[in-house]
Amino acid sequence: MKPLLLKNVHVVDPVAGRNGRFDILVENGVVARVGRDLPADSARVVELPAGCVVTPGLIDIHVHLREPGQEHKETIATGTQSAVAGGFTAVACMPNTDPINDSAAVTQFILKRAADVGVARVYPIGAVSIGQKGEQLAEIGDLRNAGCVAITDDGRPVSTSLLMRRALEYASMFGIPVIDHCEDPSLKEGGSAHEGKVAAMLGIKGIPNAAESIWVERDISIAEMTDGHIHIAHMSARQSLRAVRAGKDRGIKVTAEVTPHHFVLTDEALRSGGGYDTNTKMNPPLREAADRDAMIEGLRDGSIDVIATDHAPHHADEKALEFDRAPFGIVGLETAVPLCFDRLVHAGVIGLPRLIELLSANPARVLGLPGGTIREGEAADLTILSPDTPVTIEARSLRSKSKNTPFDGWTLKGAVAATIVGGRTAYVNESILKGWADVGENRK
Amino acid sequence: MSTAATALRSRHLLGIEHLERDEIDLILDTALAMKEVGSRHIKKVPTLRGRTVVNLFFEASTRTRMSFELAEKRLSADTLGMTTTGSSVTKGETLTDTARTIEAMAPDLIVMRHASSGAPHQLAKICRAGIINAGDGTHEHPTQALLDAFTMRERKARLQGLRVAIVGDLEHSRVLRSNVFLLTKVGASVVVCGPPTLRPVGIAEMGVEVTSSIDRAVEGADVVMMLRVQHERMKGLFLPSMREYFTLFGLTPERMRRAAPDAIVMHPGPMNRGVEIDSEVADGPWSVILDQVANGLAVRMAVLYLLAGEEG
Numbered sequence: 001m002k003p004l005l006l007k008n009v010h011v012v013d014p015v016a017g018r019n020g021r022f023d024i025l026v027e028n029g030v031v032a033r034v035g036r037d038l039p040a041d042s043a044r045v046v047e048l049p050a051g052c053v054v055t056p057g058l059i060d061i062h063v064h065l066r067e068p069g070q071e072h073k074e075t076i077a078t079g080t081q082s083a084v085a086g087g088f089t090a091v092a093c094m095p096n097t098d099p100i101n102d103s104a105a106v107t108q109f110i111l112k113r114a115a116d117v118g119v120a121r122v123y124p125i126g127a128v129s130i131g132q133k134g135e136q137l138a139e140i141g142d143l144r145n146a147g148c149v150a151i152t153d154d155g156r157p158v159s160t161s162l163l164m165r166r167a168l169e170y171a172s173m174f175g176i177p178v179i180d181h182c183e184d185p186s187l188k189e190g191g192s193a194h195e196g197k198v199a200a201m202l203g204i205k206g207i208p209n210a211a212e213s214i215w216v217e218r219d220i221s222i223a224e225m226t227d228g229h230i231h232i233a234h235m236s237a238r239q240s241l242r243a244v245r246a247g248k249d250r251g252i253k254v255t256a257e258v259t260p261h262h263f264v265l266t267d268e269a270l271r272s273g274g275g276y277d278t279n280t281k282m283n284p285p286l287r288e289a290a291d292r293d294a295m296i297e298g299l300r301d302g303s304i305d306v307i308a309t310d311h312a313p314h315h316a317d318e319k320a321l322e323f324d325r326a327p328f329g330i331v332g333l334e335t336a337v338p339l340c341f342d343r344l345v346h347a348g349v350i351g352l353p354r355l356i357e358l359l360s361a362n363p364a365r366v367l368g369l370p371g372g373t374i375r376e377g378e379a380a381d382l383t384i385l386s387p388d389t390p391v392t393i394e395a396r397s398l399r400s401k402s403k404n405t406p407f408d409g410w411t412l413k414g415a416v417a418a419t420i421v422g423g424r425t426a427y428v429n430e431s432i433l434k435g436w437a438d439v440g441e442n443r444k
Numbered sequence: 445m446s447t448a449a450t451a452l453r454s455r456h457l458l459g460i461e462h463l464e465r466d467e468i469d470l471i472l473d474t475a476l477a478m479k480e481v482g483s484r485h486i487k488k489v490p491t492l493r494g495r496t497v498v499n500l501f502f503e504a505s506t507r508t509r510m511s512f513e514l515a516e517k518r519l520s521a522d523t524l525g526m527t528t529t530g531s532s533v534t535k536g537e538t539l540t541d542t543a544r545t546i547e548a549m550a551p552d553l554i555v556m557r558h559a560s561s562g563a564p565h566q567l568a569k570i571c572r573a574g575i576i577n578a579g580d581g582t583h584e585h586p587t588q589a590l591l592d593a594f595t596m597r598e599r600k601a602r603l604q605g606l607r608v609a610i611v612g613d614l615e616h617s618r619v620l621r622s623n624v625f626l627l628t629k630v631g632a633s634v635v636v637c638g639p640p641t642l643r644p645v646g647i648a649e650m651g652v653e654v655t656s657s658i659d660r661a662v663e664g665a666d667v668v669m670m671l672r673v674q675h676e677r678m679k680g681l682f683l684p685s686m687r688e689y690f691t692l693f694g695l696t697p698e699r700m701r702r703a704a705p706d707a708i709v710m711h712p713g714p715m716n717r718g719v720e721i722d723s724e725v726a727d728g729p730w731s732v733i734l735d736q737v738a739n740g741l742a743v744r745m746a747v748l749y750l751l752a753g754e755e756g
Contacts (some may be wrong), residue, residue, distance in 0.1 A: 136631065167521035194645045195645045195646070196645060197646035197649040197650070198646070199644070199645075199646065200621075200644035200646035200647050200649075201461070201621065201643065201646075201650060202561055202562065202583055203562075203580070203581050203582035203584065203618060203621055204561050204562070204581075204582075205584030206581075206644070206645060206646075208645070225570055274565055274568065274569050275562060275563070276562030276563075276566050276660075277564045278566075317538055320538045320539060320540045321538060321539060321562045322558070322560030322562070322566065323560060323561060323562045323563075323566070324560045324561065324581070325560060376651050
């Protein structure tokens, strides 16, 4: 493969402290050199259109790839295609497949499929408990050896305080975090929307903020006791953020992620377009404006570590059910970058370096993954972004197998121009990078 | 009023929330004419001859279904009914498929009752037929609120400025929500009363006063509307016992004495005597409960006529 020299391109890499013009030489799938005025030698020299930015590959640490077992919703092939179209060079996939990823055999299957058909890197996350039943610890050492990067019972909360204690203690041996879907099942009690005015008007059973924040506080207390690393998945309530901030202030190993839909939408979305659109039903639910604003503030002030999508594909037939019976969740991989640019960067909340921390550096740090920065000698996982290019989201054009998004028809500013995984072009937007196809001869 | 509506703006009646005030007046005025039909020797008019109305009841209903069926017959519509308990999904069919099946019979109107809030709204997005919501989950029951308003207007000659107390299980009541939307639109003053365990968070933001004291709610009320408390609510963590519920929230003659002298008592039925209402009140001089049933027929005829009676 001919070396590739990205010439005098705008690089934003907060870990390396870079935010300016550099050359990047990619050779044999790795970053051979980063510097200024690198010699071209035999490399193919590529310059980028004005406005494009090269960043470390984006990493989404909360994705449901649905394979094995729910291939009608998504597969490892379609899910990773969706990832690279969204600018993500790597995803961590949740264990609530069928069978559950609670054994090395399932982990190995996922990694084998990813190696065979995946176009992005796939990092499996194992189950905390066998069958995610919340009773007995899964063989976490085995899962770790097979390639799992964290454990979670996502889709469900880690069922008891004792199980959380044991999971944090046990996982600390392997240096991997426990990720929790924080929700008190008795307070959730069949709810399907945020408890508040909108749910009251629509006659939908509510899920109060406290259903989440009680669990976050529990987990932080147990992390303090065990000195384990707890990562709070898809945080939505302002009271949870308060608990995370307090935990960080006390030096407890707590990290947290928020999804784009929780910092963009509120429960008012349930009333729009005739109401009861099941693509506005997710868990945790879209909260009220005060919560949405708190999440934005947490992203700005550093108390939230990661933006993750909770990409949750569901078949159209499943989403065509009554609101209270339809499954929770939306797809998110291909809408994240435009939403982040439009609502965070262009809105003046954060700068581009902070966005790259949230989408690349911190996801890598939280799960201990390679990447998150552009470093000589490491895999050339790069994302090329075009912050000022407008994008109109079309559900039917998504590469994900499922089209369940509430953002259909939205026009946002900020696009993915190309996604490079291990030096190969995994995705290119030809309307931004004209002629890139010549460079992309090595596309997988 | 020169701006008064002469037709409804939507081809559906999904709820009160999105009705304009002049549309409410139009329905109530039309119902007055329909009520007159019921006093004739031959209680039938040819208004909906050749029109097809499907009564699609996904949830058990006696009085609402009978009321709609009779209203349809009095307007000479062709009707067919489909009653099934539970959701379409329990039959292995999506709501969309159910809708398409019904649509294939080309009805003009679908009268729909469903246990899930929003189910008629979801169908309305994909159906050509007009949809009348006959009660969706814990969301709305628009024809109930309209017949309640008709009854109040009949007894009180006005709606604006009335003091209306609504007492009972607020959380699970579609009658409550539709009445709150309607009464706040027409300028009545509404106080809602129920135990905090059966009161939706956010109800105060819907423009009503909220209290846990029935005595305070009834004080000076022109209308006291009681909501049914289902027996199954006594089993969970909502309420300790029926006995205690009646002690705290039951409508007794003593409590009615706090209301305005000519106050009326309403109930959407079916009543739990001795749970939310004392028989002496239910059968007493305040009660307009049977008027509500009779007026329901007139109001439903009006709605059917306004949605299907004209070429549209």
